[in-house]
Amino acid sequence: MIQLDHVTYTYPQAKHPALSDISLEITESSLVAIVGPSGAGKSSLCALLAGFIPHHFHGILQGRALVHGQDIANTPLAELVTHVGYVFQNPFTQLSGAKLTTREEIAFGLENLGVPRLEMAERVDRVIELFSLRDIANRSPYEISGGEMQRVALASIFVMKPRVLVLDEPTAQLDPLGARQVFEAIRTLTNTQSVTVIIVEDKTEWIATFADRVITLHEGRVVLDGSPDAVLTSPLLAEIGIRVSHYTQAARAASRHRLWPSELALPTTLDKAIDGFKRARKKYENLG
Amino acid sequence: MKISVNDLHFAYPNGVEVLRELSFEISSGERVAIIGQNGAGKSTLVKHFNGLLKPSRGFVTIGDWDTQSHTVAQMAQRVGFLFQNPDEQIFKRRVFDEVAFGPSNLGLSPEEIERHVSAALSRVGLSDMREMHPYDLLPARRKLVALASVLAMETPILVLDEPTIGQDGRGLARLGALIDDLTQQGKTIITISHDMDFCAEHFERIMVMKQGRMLIDGATHDVFARFELLAEAFLEPPQMTRLGRALGLPETVTTVNEFLGAYAKTREPRH
Ligand SMILES: Nc1ncnc2c1ncn2[C@@H]1O[C@H](COP(=O)(O)OP(=O)(O)OP(=O)(O)O)[C@@H](O)[C@H]1O
Ligand SMILES: Nc1ncnc2c1ncn2[C@@H]1O[C@H](COP(=O)(O)OP(=O)(O)O)[C@@H](O)[C@H]1O
Ligand SMILES: [Mg+2]
Ligand SMILES: [Mg+2]
Numbered sequence: 090m091i092q093l094d095h096v097t098y099t100y101p102q103a104k105h106p107a108l109s110d111i112s113l114e115i116t117e118s119s120l121v122a123i124v125g126p127s128g129a130g131k132s133s134l135c136a137l138l139a140g141f142i143p144h145h146f147h148g149i150l151q152g153r154a155l156v157h158g159q160d161i162a163n164t165p166l167a168e169l170v171t172h173v174g175y176v177f178q179n180p181f182t183q184l185s186g187a188k189l190t191t192r193e194e195i196a197f198g199l200e201n202l203g204v205p206r207l208e209m210a211e212r213v214d215r216v217i218e219l220f221s222l223r224d225i226a227n228r229s230p231y232e233i234s235g236g237e238m239q240r241v242a243l244a245s246i247f248v249m250k251p252r253v254l255v256l257d258e259p260t261a262q263l264d265p266l267g268a269r270q271v272f273e274a275i276r277t278l279t280n281t282q283s284v285t286v287i288i289v290e291d292k293t294e295w296i297a298t299f300a301d302r303v304i305t306l307h308e309g310r311v312v313l314d315g316s317p318d319a320v321l322t323s324p325l326l327a328e329i330g331i332r333v334s335h336y337t338q339a340a341r342a343a344s345r346h347r348l349w350p351s352e353l354a355l356p357t358t359l360d361k362a363i364d365g366f367k368r369a370r371k372k373y374e375n376l377g
Numbered sequence: 378m379k380i381s382v383n384d385l386h387f388a389y390p391n392g393v394e395v396l397r398e399l400s401f402e403i404s405s406g407e408r409v410a411i412i413g414q415n416g417a418g419k420s421t422l423v424k425h426f427n428g429l430l431k432p433s434r435g436f437v438t439i440g441d442w443d444t445q446s447h448t449v450a451q452m453a454q455r456v457g458f459l460f461q462n463p464d465e466q467i468f469k470r471r472v473f474d475e476v477a478f479g480p481s482n483l484g485l486s487p488e489e490i491e492r493h494v495s496a497a498l499s500r501v502g503l504s505d506m507r508e509m510h511p512y513d514l515l516p517a518r519r520k521l522v523a524l525a526s527v528l529a530m531e532t533p534i535l536v537l538d539e540p541t542i543g544q545d546g547r548g549l550a551r552l553g554a555l556i557d558d559l560t561q562q563g564k565t566i567i568t569i570s571h572d573m574d575f576c577a578e579h580f581e582r583i584m585v586m587k588q589g590r591m592l593i594d595g596a597t598h599d600v601f602a603r604f605e606l607l608a609e610a611f612l613e614p615p616q617m618t619r620l621g622r623a624l625g626l627p628e629t630v631t632t633v634n635e636f637l638g639a640y641a642k643t644r645e646p647r648h
Contacts (some may be wrong), residue, residue: 128544236415330547335616
């Protein structure tokens with residue numbers, strides 16, 4: 090479990106806090122999506138959960154943040170990284186710079202832990218398969234495409250099997266199928282391995298399909314927290330500048346012309362959009 | 378200014394052949410989106426438009442210039458280029474200097490440079506940030522600084538490699554409006570994106586790449602109507618196209634407005 094209790098954090102020399110009075114609890118095995126406009130504090134929240142705040146970024150941290158009962162501020166980063174996996178927003182910064190092939194890059198963390206060679210090879214093979222990296226396994230991690238590098242960054246964390254995964258926009262450069270595969274993979278981990286996942290993401294279709302809960306940040310504060318359907322269809326999203334899916338946009342516009350059933354919530358996925366627009370049509374035909 | 382690609386093949390020094398048998402033209406003023414799986418060769422292809430990469434076989438011409446016989450600095454007068462990773466592009470310590478770098482290389486006067494830079498920064502919404510260090514900006518903003526340096530060159534052709542990455546709803550809307558506006562001015566825009574909904578809203582021609590080859594190249598509606606072929610490239614049509622198809626709308630729709638128009642029509646009283 091993750092627990093934040095009135096957490097406020099200000100970067101060194103910053104005028105305003107990046108995180109303001111955040112209190113929340115995240116239960117084990119849940120998949121929580123974080124959304125918010127640029128600068129809302131999403132990456133800062135990730136950095137805190139992974140212990141980079143306050144161990145790497147100093148500044149002023151107030152309140153209490155616990156991961157599995159351990160106070161993040163009092164637990165050394167070296168210990169935190171063994172159970173919290175953190176995928177940075179920029180995959181380039183994730184590369185160790187010490188390895189000649191993507192396979193070695195992915196194995197780097199396990200190697201440091203002294204995991205036996207055979208087990209290491211098996212685990213590395215599994216994530217190479219999971220993220221479709223077979224063709225580039227023997228290439229330099231610097232001579233690959235942007236999306237491939239993002240897959241390598243994900244694989245190098247997944248292979249560590251952390252109990253908590255903190256993913257900062259991990260699908261930004263992935264193709265549509267790759268993005269779906271990441272969501273399927275993390276859903277499997279939460280369901281079968283009791284892993285807890287916190288993911289910053291703007292692809293609402295996948296959030297709606299896979300997440301248990303969505304937290305919206307704005308100017309360092311939690312402004313919405315609830316089920317994907319409730320949060321992702323809130324009119325507040327567009328107001329504060331968050332991406333809104335075309336399904337939701339279409340239904341919202343349609344509802345103004347009574348082309349969407351008034352009793353139905355706005356849709357976030359294809360299935361819900363089909364259902365609503367079909368119902369609206371039937372209703373109309375019955376009237377006619 | 379026309380872009381011509383003729384039997385282009387390309388292999389990186391490690392020997393992997395990444396582009397194969399590409400031949401096409403892009404006319405002046407076209408808006409083209411290039412889509413495809415990770416590793417399909419999209420970034421590699423567009424790096425041939427500004428001469429960063431040279432063909433292993435075949436040739437690429439920009440107007441009357443063959444990229445083979447022109448330097449990257451020369452090409453920069455015709456083709457503005459936004460990198461997928463802005464950090465590959467940004468190297469000055471001040472936003473203003475970063476955006477002014479290209480125009481100063483063109484030998485413009487200080488007044489002209491000032492005009493170019495101010496106009497470019499205001500178009501991306503960063504006028505207030507001209508004195509800042511680019512690395513103190515959020516990644517999404519850094520991408521906009523890089524975009525401003527591209528705009529400041531006022532080239533007839535702009536190549537944008539994944540400009541939508543990390544942009545929030547507001548950034549996306551601004552980018553879309555900017556692309557529409559540049560088209561109005563007659564610029565050629567070539568964009569790579571994994572966001573099909575964005576491509577549908579702002580581009581008239583779509584190129585689908587798969588393993589270094591061109592799988593489909595055509596008008597946006599025609600390309601997005603081809604569900605099976607797109608699936609072959611592991612892609613999905615835009616949300617509105619899928620919804621329209623599932624509801625049995627008679628025409629292919631790709632944007633929210635098209636969907637609403639077509640849907641409303643199916644409900645008009647039949648006589
Ligand atoms: N510097 C390089 N040296 C060798 N091979 C490379 C290099 N950069 C990319 N490649 C390879 O060339 C192929 C095409 O890469 P490219 O970057 O053009 O893909 P892309 O379509 O832009 O993908 P993405 O959507 O991930 O950005 C990939 O197989 C990649 O591994
Ligand atoms: N390393 C840093 N040093 C100082 N300020 C930072 C740093 N990283 C982020 N900030 C500031 O913290 C705020 C939140 O940023 P961030 O968490 O990166 O937002 P998001 O990920 O939601 O875009 C912004 O005002 C940003 O400028
Ligand atoms: Mg961020
Ligand atoms: Mg690319």
